[in-house]
Amino acid sequence: ETGVTQTPRHLVMGMTNKKSLKCEQHLGHNAMYWYKQSAKKPLELMFVYNFKEQTENNSVPSRFSPECPNSSHLFLHLHTLQPEDSALYLCASSLGQGGETQYFGPGTRLLVL
Amino acid sequence: AQSVTQPDIHITVSEGASLELRCNYSYGATPYLFWYVQSPGQGLQLLLKYFSGDTLVQGIKGFEAEFKRSQSSFNLRKPSVHWSDAAEYFCAVGPMEYGNKLVFGAGTILRVKS
Numbered sequence: 001e002t003g004v005t006q007t008p009r010h011l012v013m014g015m016t017n018k019k020s021l022k023c024e025q026h027l028g029h030n031a032m033y034w035y036k037q038s039a040k041k042p043l044e045l046m047f048v049y050n051f052k053e054q055t056e057n058n059s060v061p062s063r064f065s066p067e068c069p070n071s072s073h074l075f076l077h078l079h080t081l082q083p084e085d086s087a088l089y090l091c092a093s094s095l096g097q098g099g100e101t102q103y104f105g106p107g108t109r110l111l112v113l
Numbered sequence: 114a115q116s117v118t119q120p121d122i123h124i125t126v127s128e129g130a131s132l133e134l135r136c137n138y139s140y141g142a143t144p145y146l147f148w149y150v151q152s153p154g155q156g157l158q159l160l161l162k163y164f165s166g167d168t169l170v171q172g173i174k175g176f177e178a179e180f181k182r183s184q185s186s187f188n189l190r191k192p193s194v195h196w197s198d199a200a201e202y203f204c205a206v207g208p209m210e211y212g213n214k215l216v217f218g219a220g221t222i223l224r225v226k227s
Binding site for chain 2: 004006040041042043045048056090092099101102103104105106107109
């Protein structure tokens, strides 16, 4: 395994479902990020973790719940989502938070019905 | 607040022609600047970055970008485009003092015609 991996790559869920997105980085980084990429909108930063501690919540609705058990793994737990939450969810990691380059995973394409 | 503008939503160039993608930013101090590329169904791949020093930055795949402080610009260039360069390109600014938060432009979709 190399770089940043995300599973699943595609997910279809109903508005009453509960699902989780998983991100794993194999780069020895300490900071991890969740971004949302919607059609025709710039990438939006959702959450930032540094050494497992959340350092940023960009006013994300509570139906999105992140979890970072260690510096290599990041989860995004989803419940009672809305159709407008359909998007590509990208995970990224960086060595630290001092301007280091962020490396992105391939994303999870989410469709909420 | 910091922001990034990519004025061109779509650009079409012929294979072998030169390319310039525009990026303008708004930020109160010296920014960290990045260009990423995204192929369909893929994540973002870093092309190049500017932190300090030489304002002409070389990246992967033959791309380069020039930081012009007076114009608040960081345009991406390639002298000869290949069909495999067709993708979406994102410019981003990353102020260090805000915890490495990246602010992205809306992206420019590059189409290459043969």
